[in-house]
Amino acid sequence: MVSKQTLRIVHCFRAPVGGIFRHVRDLIEAQVKAGHQVGIICDASTGGALEEALLADLRGKLALGLERIAMQRQIGPGDAMAALRTYKIIKKLQPDILHGHGAKGGIYARLFGSVLRVFGSRVARFYSPHGGSLHFDPAKLQGRIIFRVERTMERMTDRIIFVSAFEQGIYVRKVGEPRCASELIYNGLADGDFEPVATDDDSADFLFIGEMRALKGPDIFINALARASAACGRQLTGVMVGDGKDRARLIEQSAKVQTDRSIRFLMPMKARQAFRLAKVVVIPSRAEALPYVVLEALAAGQPVIASRVGGIPEILGDSSPALVEPEAGDLAAKMAIAIDDVAAYRQTLPSVEELKHKFSIETMAARLEAEYFAALG
Structure with a gap:
């Protein structure tokens, strides 16, 4: 049963670099401060010395741990193994909230959250595009395939969280009006x-x-x-x-x-x-x-x-x-x-x-x- 005070939250994203990583770090700081238990699943091969230092600083705050596996930017043969490992980790963590950031993190969080629900787990599936797949051209074959996948994934999504009105508008134009709940929530800064x-x-x-x-x-x-x-x-x-x-x-x-x-x-x-x-x-x-x-x-x-x-x-x-x-x-x-x-x-x-x-x-x-x-x- 979910407590009104405490949630088990897992953030899943590919690359621990740039704006997505900053966004997740800010959320974790606030969520831990609010008393929630938080974990991360991200790529093991992306990032340099700065990112390693930032991840090391996060480890002590992550009650659900930091799990790193190899995630490719593009779809490829390695995805099957990465997906299987990700599912096993998520199943072990038993999250209340699975929040996927970016294209690959969004697919993993929603797909595996849906599998857990089939087996009786009560988990909410969240997706924040952060640009990601929305940069593709809908006039090209690759773009049409990607946006068809995005449309299909809405059936496995409880909430889409957009970080800008522009991103929200692009989603509507390229994918369609969301058939799941969605919300616009701007990024924030600390004092x-x-x-x-x-x-x-x-x-x-x-x-x-x-x-x-x-x-x-x-x-x-x-x-x-x-x-x-x-x-x-x-x-x-x-x-x-x-x-x-x-x-x-x-x-x-x-x-x-x-x-x-x-x-x-x-x-x-x-x-x-x-x-x-x-x-x-x-x-x-x-x-x-x-x-x-x-x-x-x-x-x-x-x-x-x-x-x-x-x-x-x-x-x-x-x-x-x-x-x-x-x-x-x-x-x-x-x-x-x-x-x-x-x-x-x-x-x-x-x-x-x-x-x-x-x-x-x-x-x-x-x-x-x-x-x-x-x-x-």
């Missing part, structure tokens, strides 16, 4: 995230922080920095913090475009640590749901330039001058304006008070907890 970060004396002009892959637009950043330098008549400098499959190629691209090595490449670090390294944070993503890095940068008092994609306009405001198209020309023009007078540019961005009102961990966790109990009936 500590709103403490200002001072930049170093030798800080660069611009910072890119994120995964080194095409979706996040690091190649756009490199090209835009070169164009902005030409527009300003001086060499602007950049720092790129992150790792990923395209990192080596991006270093080569930078060497060709920025012949004087004006871009430094650093491995992943905590966002607030990275914010010290540059005067302006640039998020040139080609697609997003509701990226934490935009929220974190604004909360820390950092000027931001970001792509007009996904839920980013819901953070900055639809008419914000900080929004650009995800292409080098538009981004370069905005970078030149921002770096010319950083203090004046900062004044055009949302205030800390506005952010606190709309995006808080307490609100996010409380609303999600209410959905958990409602799904359990």
Whole structure:
């Protein structure tokens, strides 16, 4: 029987990196504080030293443990073994709530939660897309297959939790109006995230922080920095913090475009640590749901330039001058304006008070907890 005070919650997701990982960590902090027992199932092969340190910090808080197995990004032969191992772990943990994040985590949580229900377990099946499969093109065969799977999985879903209105709208357009319950709950920030970060004396002009892959637009950043330098008549400098499959190629691209090595490449670090390294944070993503890095940068008092994609306009405001198209020309023009007078540019961005009102961990966790109990009936 489910207690009104305590739930057994298992979060299942593939990669312990980026926004999904930050989202899950925030939820766990709040859920443990509320007295719930929480566990994680995630990929064993993704992440570096920073992610390992963050997972190690979580271990002591996870009453249901941290289980890591090999999960491929793409569907492949290894999925059958990974799925079987995941099911055995979930069955052993006997969760009240199975919350899948991202495409693969969402499939595992809902599929295996449904199997447990066949055998008499009372478990609620939750799914948060976080972009994930919604980035695919419905006009292509792969996209049509994926969205058909998403539609089928709704029969095994108790709640879909969207993190932005944009994501919710894309789901409706590509998959259809959800036939299960759904809710929009924004990501939230902790009080500590709103403490200002001072930049170093030798800080660069611009910072890119994120995964080194095409979706996040690091190649756009490199090209835009070169164009902005030409527009300003001086060499602007950049720092790129992150790792990923395209990192080596991006270093080569930078060497060709920025012949004087004006871009430094650093491995992943905590966002607030990275914010010290540059005067302006640039998020040139080609697609997003509701990226934490935009929220974190604004909360820390950092000027931001970001792509007009996904839920980013819901953070900055639809008419914000900080929004650009995800292409080098538009981004370069905005970078030149921002770096010319950083203090004046900062004044055009949302205030800390506005952010606190709309995006808080307490609100996010409380609303999600209410959905958990409602799904359990």
